[in-house]
Amino acid sequence: MPWTELRITTDSKHAEALSDALFDLGALSVSIEDAAAGTAEEKPIFGEPGEPVDQMWDRSIVVVHLADDMDAALTVTAAANAAGIAAPAFETVTVEEQDWVRLTQAQFEPIPISERLWITPTWHEAPDPEAINIALDPGLAFGTGSHPTTRLCLQWLDRNIQPGETVLDYGCGSGILAIAARKVGAGITHGVDIDPQAMVASRQNAEQNAVEIAFFLPDDAPEGEYDVVVANILTNPLKALAPMLASRVRTGGRIALSGILAEQAEEIREIYGAWFDFAPAAAEDGWVCLSGRKHG
Template sequence: MPWQELRITTDSRHAEALSDALFDLGALSVSIEDAAAGTDAEKPIFGEPGEPVDQLWDHSIVVAHLDEDMDAALTVMAAAQAIGQTFEKVDVVEVAEQDWVRLTQSQFDPIPISQRLWITPTWHACPDPAAVNIQLDPGLAFGTGSHPTTRLCLQWLDAHLQGGETVLDYGCGSGILAIAAKKLGAGTTIGVDIDPQAMIASEQNAQQNNVEIAFFLPDAAPEGQYDVVVANILTNPLKALAPMLAGRVRSGGRITLSGILSEQAEDVMTIYRQWFDFGPVASHEGWVCLSGTRH
């Protein structure tokens, strides 16, 4: 079915109110974008899990999708009246009916992690059938191999697993790191995440890849220590969880930490050095992966 895309430029103070007004007026979906995206003025906004983002972009674009029968001009007028504002710029684009499944799939190609490790969507043939191929589709939980932190952790696992190690993937998301570890030869492997949706996604992905991995919410996770603990989350949770994560690594075992911006690396290592000797820092696109050996 064809529909209309409404793009309204506004400021950070009114973007959320405008989004709510458009939903109330019958918009099919609404999102907020940085008006400076793709320019030198583009500004990334980060928030830790469970913590709200304090502000939006100074200049935002509220993007609303409307049914083809809706009057876009009247919708804009009604939204303006609802929030008591006028708008800097309004654009309406007619979007033709498309095969959205095929269009979405075309945006996800196989991802090479190393010479022998690939992440491959299920609708693609494996680029190298002789390689270690992880079949993974975009879905309910974070982690498809495209983000720098996921890639760095996968590269670490590929380079350092010898086979037979016990592995804990803490903050498993889609289960990609646990699945990679298992397919690279790890022994007993478990994944832990605070999000019940991650449990669903991880279990489905493990079944899809024909590997046996148990996934748990934190309170249900079994006790014990592991040869390898990998945690690809964010800096603040890594700091808060340091004693627990360190306690999960056996003497002589390895820990791998990511989800860390380059400028945060030293702060994280300062906390973990009481338990670990760190090796060289791996980095990619402003993110780092830290790896250390338990004293």
């Protein structure tokens, strides 16, 4: 049976109320996205320790799936009435019934990171059995190697990790960067994320790849410095976390930062320049990875 997908743009004040009303009216699913995703205005709706939490984006898109026999206009109007707002404009897309598991698998092919490093889903044979293959499937947490920011960090780790170096992956998501670091020769490696689901995903992925990594929520993470710190998160958290991340890198150690749009790179370089001497940035599709060495 086909579904009807609605995309409703609204403000932060009414997104959740509209979502709740749509569920009550029988929507098959409802999610809320950042209307500014992929732009310089994109922002997280979570906070780091000691930082205030933004509860919703300034402008949100409510994505709704309706059964084919539900009238989209009437449903949106009824939900708006229940939420106490005027009926908003919306876009409509018909989503045909599909085998979503097979479709997802077909869309996630092995990803070459470098000549020796691949990200390979578990349902595929490794394209190069002699290469370093990270077995990873789409799951609960961000990070499969398909996004430029993740690839840039993976490539940096592949080129720069020295045998036995200690590594901290801050904002570890799926654990992919920590796993890659271990696979290319790192020693003690830790991952930190504020999302409990990331802990679940990271630990499962590390076990699947037969590497030993300890993952922590921020308040549980051990103190101490590392040879390498990598953080693939968004620009605003990178700015807020600069003193803390810098403190986790030993003198002479290195940091790699990504999740940064090209136009934001200079600001990040300037902030972290208080602690690090930066190499030229690596870039892909408008995103950059900044890497530097901590000076004394």
